Amino acid sequence: MNAVEIKQLTKIYGSSYALRDFTLTIEAGRVYGLIGPNGAGKTTAMSILATLLAPDGGTAVVGGHDVIKEAAAVRRLIGYMPDFFGVYDGLKATEYLDFYAAAYRIPISKRPQLCQDLLELVNLSDKADSYVDLLSRGMKQRLAMARCLVHDPAVLILDEPASGLDPRARAEMKEVIRQLRRMNKTILISSHILPELAEMCDNIAILEQGRLVANGTVEEVTAARQGVRVLKVDVAEKLPELLEYVRHKTGVVNLDGDAGWARISFAGNKTEQGQLLREIMDQGFSVLEFAEVKGNLEDAFMAVTGEVEV
Amino acid sequence: MKELNPVLLKELRQRFRTYRSPLVVLLYLLVLGGFSLGYIYLRWRSAPAFFQPGSSKEIFTVLSMAQLGLLAFVVPGLTAGVISGERERQTLNVLLTTELTPLGIVVSKMISSCSFTALLLFATLPLYSLVFMFGGLAPLQILGVLGFFLVSMLLYAAIGVSCSTYFKRTGISTITSYGIVFFLVAGTAFLSGFIYTLYQQQAQSAMIKLQETPLIVQLLQDTNPVMVVLRILGENATFGPGREMWLPYWGTYTVTCVVISVVLILWSGWKLNPMNHNRKLFR
Structure with a gap:
């Protein structure tokens, strides 16, 4: 079964194409790496899948739901982590997760245990009562990852989740993604750190100037030169x-x-x-x-x- | 029991956890209290040795005008950054991928800001009681003034939230909100007087007397907050001999404020929906 189906997706900003006839299918349970230089269209593609941007052409379907016509259904299915994100001042880590759990309409009785489990998953249990704005960048990234998981989404869209992290924080983030892979989540992940993507991903898609220029397993793509x-x-x-x-x-x-x-x-x-x-x-x-x-x-x-x- | 909207709960938690909120309440009360007591002091100095209770209505009027001025200053400041601030903090996109609807986010943000402003309003009630104990005003007038403040607050908050949704930067949103509120408070009164004077001069040159206030002038003065609050307090703050309208002046004011607020809130919800970004509202 396909978790994500993108067909001839096109997005135009002014006179330049951010995406041009981008077509990609992701099977459920696969970890898909999206690679491309800056401006290749990775973030645009992910924003469209996250229902944050309307395409100018083509279709994108997540879990059988069209991102434009059934945006609300798609939002229930996805966990989205943008490349740049902020956190709220004056909220503790558990309150931060509780807020998003409430935003996903998780019953109030289930939330304390859920927040505790998620903090444990991302190795932040000892920071449960720390204010989120005071956490280090690596911790904030992991907390954001926990936030993506509050509603147990089937598909995770992670835009450069390891960018700007030191080697230790990157290794911790990689470990979290490996765990998610074991949990059979479908993951679309973009990164500039290519060797890391090769380690984590089942498949790779390479974007260049909005076009898909290579697609397949890591072995296929490297052999397809x-x-x-x-x-x-x-x-x-x-x-x-x-x-x-x-x-x-x-x-x-x-x-x-x-x-x-x-x-x-x-x-x-x-x-x-x-x-x-x-x-x-x-x-x-x-x-x-x-x-x-x-x-x-x-x-x-x-x-x-x-x-x-x- | 139904749970509070998560955005509203978070906003209230964030707002009342810091020292800023009590500080704003304190400053608000200090300014308004200082203004009222200063006025009483000046009245007492001009008639030494005793205070005339009969002048309490005058003090109430001054207090209400000061309250209106502060509301026009505080509400746009509180609301003009609620959405643009989320955008600047880079938290808006994530919020929009949750199950919360854009309209729900706008309404929660607005209720949060209004609840704080309402707290400011209710915190000033002891000041009003200081004046009220001397008599001179009907309880209905006091309720009318309170209702007037709540309706005005709703409109100013809706203006702030819609500017915050439309403009990406909080700075521009704040300036625009203040500009619009300033026009509503001062501009409509000026326009009302200006247009009435034009009509009057025209009538004088035609050697006739205006039998009723022109419709546009009546509408402008029925929607000008300063003139409306003065009329609630029994002052004759109008241009011209008056005119039969479909609603009393306070009804026109209330309906105008509520309708504009609802339209602005619905538009903000529409505008905030990311799927509407590259769709034009009118084409």
């Missing part, structure tokens, strides 16, 4: 010149660089790869290393997001 190999080129000096030289070469679909090395997404066979190395050396660059790196999600992301034409 279809002949695009990622080459790591270490040079002793003149990295900017190398990047400029390689940029317009045939077969180069994307590239970036860091101190002393370039990463080139190259669509070509081994012979063409050797030809590229020869041309680089002929230009006088001192190449210390020229090797194909093992494909991972980040490489796939870099490769596919370089292929979209404006």
Whole structure:
């Protein structure tokens, strides 16, 4: 059974497309990662699913309910955590959860135990009587996650839940998501921290300029680079010149660089790869290393997001 | 027993948990009490050695005018940030994904603000009793003034909430709310006087006498809070000889305030619904 069905979803801001014919189906109980550079349309897609934004075209259905025609039914089914959110001043953690539980019409008799269980789930039991505005950012994120769960939603929409967190807080957040996965929740999660998504997600969708450019399991997406190999080129000096030289070469679909090395997404066979190395050396660059790196999600992301034409 | 609306309960909890609310009540009473006692002192100085109980009506009028001024100042300030503040704190989106309806959120926010203003109003009752014990006013007039304040408070709160829903920034919302309330308090009286003077001059040049107040002037003065409260207190605060209307002046004022408030609240609920963001109300 499909938990989320998005068909040709389109959203236009002014003259630019935030989403263009975005189609995606998420099976119930799956953890789906949504990846894309800034402005790719991830937050727009999630806002539409969360009934916070009306699309300009296409349909989005959550749990069999249309997000526009049956917004109230969709809201009962989803737990939404935005990328940026605030908390109320002067409320304690339990009062904060109690407020949202009441907003979801959970009976008053069930709420104290529910709040206690949720705080335990996100490892905040010792902060039950702390004021939420005084909690650390990581704690607030976990509390927000608990807030998403007050009405036991079937689908969780988590927009960058680990953004801005330190490594420990990120690890704690990841653990919470793993627990939710074990609870058989359908989770749509966006993140810039790609290796983490690969660890947590069953499926990955890559968005670029509002379009879906890759979709499938993590293995499928990384394998679907279809002949695009990622080459790591270490040079002793003149990295900017190398990047400029390689940029317009045939077969180069994307590239970036860091101190002393370039990463080139190259669509070509081994012979063409050797030809590229020869041309680089002929230009006088001192190449210390020229090797194909093992494909991972980040490489796939870099490769596919370089292929979209404006 | 039915539970209070969660937004209302949260707002009340947040509002009365901090020291700010008692401080506002204290300041409100200090200003209004200082104003009344200052006025009594001035009256006593002009007629030394005794206080004339007969002047209590005058004091009551002054107190009511001060109360109206404070309401016009406090209510927009309390309500102009209720929705935009949620937006600025980035809590609004999450609230809108709950089972609470946008209209329910608007109404709860408004009741919360009004309940605090009502507390301010009722906290001033001892001040009124100070004046009332000297006599000079009918109990019905006092009830009328109290009703007038409640109806005015409803309108000012609805204006604040709708500005807060429409404008993204609390600053702009607050300034606009004050502007609209200022127009209602002072602008309608000025317009009423201005238009009446035009009519009068025209009548004089035609060598005729106005038999009744023009409709627009009558409507403006029946909806001007200053003129209405003065008339409740028995003052002759009108332009022209008067006019037969469908309702008495206080009825016109009450109906106008309630109808505008209800329309503004319904519109705010509509506007707050995220699914209406890219739909135009009129096209």
